Amino acid sequence: MTAHPTSPYFKDNAHEALQDEQLQKALSNVRQGFIDKRAAVAAKLPEFEALRDSARDIKNHTLANLDLYLEAWENKVTDSGGHVHWARTAEEARQAIVDICRKAGAKTVTKGKSMISEEINLNAAIEAAGMTPVETDLGEYIIQLRNEAPSHIIAPAVHLNATQVESDFRRVHTHLDPNRDLSEPVQLLTEARQVLREKFLAADVGITGANFLIAETGTSVIVTNEGNGDLTQILPKIHIVVASLEKLVPTLDDVSQILRVLARSATGQEMSVYTTFSTGPRRPGDVDGPEEYHVVVLDNGRSAMLGTSFQDMLRCIRCGACMNHCPVYHAVGGHAYGWVYPGPMGAVLSPSLIGVDKAGHLPNASTFCGRCESVCPVRIPLPKMMRHWREQEFERHLTPATVRSGLGLWAFFAKRPALYQFASNLGMKAMAWFGRDKGKFKSLPFAGGWTDYRDFPAPQGGTFQEQWKARKGGRA
């Protein structure tokens, strides 16, 4: 079992999100911040586009040889004194992690930010085993206090405003002076730093994700700005990495290529503050670092994506650029998507992982504007893959009857061009005549989904096909 999805209720979720004033205010930060920063930093590096090609090619090569790179990586981890645990499912991954924590007699388990740990719903399992999981990334910490899921893969609390964080801190940090000033974001940060510093020092086990696993050296890599991932892994006796199997890259040189596009695409930084390469447990003579190093490798449906039209999705390096640039994400935020991965990448990945029957709405929540693909650092053809899902949904008869019959009607005409031209011409003329006074319609039969929210403009001039003919196919 994975975290319980509300993806089947995407339409309701989206409707609620659009009415949520706090959320809409917070989402304006996404629209303003990420896009400009990425554009500016990409413009500063002439080789950026070529590096995107390079990153794509490295991931493609690795995926085509994934079994061999996994073997090479596993050997290196073992050689350096680490342990590899293989998990077919979320349940197996949770079990492996809980077992390691139990064996260590752990009480407090600190965590760096990891989307895989969200995917396997790890915190609930750690709690059920009688231990306390503590999220240490500031955003993750905030949403843990609120018992929420992340709404963005790199900015988990992007749906919140500072006043909401303040009231959560006052609710939970009851040992602190109730009259303290928390009106500035920096005061919230300082308080979280103090509270979490104690947790870091008390933790028995630290769990991080991995942005990459390197076959050449058996290394796991994390990329953070706060330094919480590092304090999570160097202070406790045990460091557990939880990673899905497509995180593999061949060499240190390869990972350097991808790192050049990761932060630039994600936060618009040239490089994130902390990029940390971890290999095995502490060495003889070391005065700090973990005594045990474990990696739990999760499949959870990914190996079945290889060799299919969804293999390209496994290139994803989780930068978040697709959602940062997505008009649908901008409008409804991440929670509406109803499962771990939001935005365009979630719309493609979620149906693979939890089934198109549950997540079928997500690939439909796209205008196919193509911005996601145009900014993806590994050039994943996201709109094309959403289209694949729509086809599968249709073929498996999961599409609603009204849509199916509408499509059937459209197909009847589309297959008969003369009839199509005649009918569309007639319809257009009729609409133009009925709408001749106001120039728009406030309501239309069968088009409530549109006219409930905005006017429908009355047609002017000829049909598209007439205009196309008149302009000689656009070449005039």
Place this chain on the structure above:
Amino acid sequence: MSARDEIFASVRRSLGVNGHEMPRREAVRERIAKAPRGIVPERGQLSGEALLTLFEEQALSTLATIDRVKGRDKVPDAIADYLRRSNLPARLRMGADERLAAMPWDKTALEISHGKSDGSDLIAVNHAFAGVAETGTLIITSGPDNPSTLNFLPDYAIVVVDAKDVRGAYEDVWQRLRERDGKGHMPRTVNWITGPSRSGDIEQKLLLGAHGPRSVHIVLVE
């Protein structure tokens, strides 16, 4: 069938791996052995003063601070001066790095202690393995010489880097590390540090000093 075997079987089945595996194995072995360089940005291919200038500019753009000094003997004075300027106590923690140990600390009034950090140190100094000019990144390898905890627990991190260890691009540093530790071998931790700790998690506002040091001061030794 174990989870491991089943995952490998599933990967191979999906990839359509058949008996003719030799070319694949050869390609993978060669890629790992040769570790071919990809695209190295032009700005990562500078040398001499231009290289150091870029390193300095890039480090400043990450909100680190930097002093350039001529000779290792000047480092303790430069650090004492930095602490005075910043209104910080004259107290430092450091590891067992020989380059640091050989510096004339006794000529300053700095109080020095040695070893990892337990979280009570305000200021620490580590010696970097290398600097990378293309992004102003410091590269520090773990071990008793430069304990990893000193990079993260103190509020103020000071990092000494030799000008001769500054390289244009990350790949140049991997090459040096392979020469030092052997191909395919890594220290427990290699930290790339690019500026002070920060978070944008509250309303996307940039705030320094999230969990790691709120300040990174670089001493570049020529």
